[in-house]
Amino acid sequence: MYPDSPNTPDRGATPSDAAPAPAPVTAAPARSASEALIEQFAQDYLKDRRSARRWNLLIRLGWLAAFAALVWGLLTQNASTSAPSGPHTALVELRGEIAPDTVASAEVMLSGLKSAFEDVGARAVVIRINSPGGSPVQAGIIHDEIRRLKSLHDKQVYVVVEESCASGAYYVAAAADAIYVDKASIVGSIGVLMDGFGFTGLMDKLGVERRLITAGENKGMLDPYSPLSERQRALAQAMIDQIHQQFIDVVRKGRGEKLKETPETFSGLFWNGEEAVKLGLADGLGNLDYVAREVVKAENIIDYTPHENVAERLAKRFGASVGFGAVRALRLESLQLR
Secondary structure (H helix, E strand, O other): OOOOOOOOOOOOOHHHHHHOOOOOOOOOOOHHHHHHHHHHHHHHHHHHHHHHHHHHHHHHHHHHHHHHHHHHHHHHHHHHOOOOOOOOEEEEEEEOOOOOOOOOOOHHHHHHHHHHHHHOOEEEEEEEEEEEOOOOHHHHHHHHHHHHHHHHHHHEEEEEEEEEOOOOHHHHHOOOOEEOOOOEEEEEOOOOEEEOOOOHHHHHHHHOOOOOOOOOOOOOOOOOOOOHHHHHHHHHHHHHHHHHHHHHHHHHHHHHHHHOOOOOOOOOOOHHHHHHHHHOOOOOOOOHHHHHHHHHHHHHHEOOOOOOOOOHHHHHOOHHHHHHHHHOOOOOEEEEEE
16 A cells, blocks of 8 residues: 555544635626716716816915905005115106096095105105196195195105196196206196097088987077087186186296296296296206205105005906097097196
């Protein structure tokens, strides 16, 4: 008898001890077309939902960044206007047309002027002007406020003219203690105008009838589609003559004995800076640095001009000012100091 080899099965083993036979493999049932379509739809839906969530997250982050920029702008603006400062020359810019809702409006200018005068470190206030003029109302408000702040804070005010200081801008400049210009600056134009158009002749040729119903005989005065009567012309002329006289009085009071009047001084003419000095409309030639260094004796210049931050520009773009340009474009009659 030989011993059982390792490959020889144990003769004493029972059939129950044998390894179980593998179960037969059955093929997975094929999916129907409708099931495949539903699965594809579900995958696409989940993909769209994930994409929408990402966009919503990006939008929320954008709004959060805009809010943070608004808060930062307000904080930095308040810090810059309220921070204590040493001796310096306070600067306020007047640029462009003097009119409501512009950077040269009375609202904007008064904000900068008050901050400049109230700073104890400001040795004097300089208004740097580059403007052709504009609204007599806005110019008058700025002029009167300069005079009030001068008296309240006992500080000198100087005007430095760049390219232009004409009409309403000169109305503002007349409140200063001294006016400095460049020899080529445009200065003067002390006058008032009211401009518009009349279409009555054209309407007659085209056979167009103007139907204007008013309560009050002068309610339709200066209507461009109606004839201008001599009486209405005289009324309008009297009104602008009165405003012109107000302008003349302001210049005479502001310039005093320095003004060398001629028949053309208040005729609406304008002169270059060199001639303006000779006529007493300006005091000398000089730019901002010269006035700060030689006149105010404070070379450090701090700008108090209000500037819009990013949030304010966005609010104006998408807010109530959307129709502002259209409204201004429809104005056919305008009263201007220019």
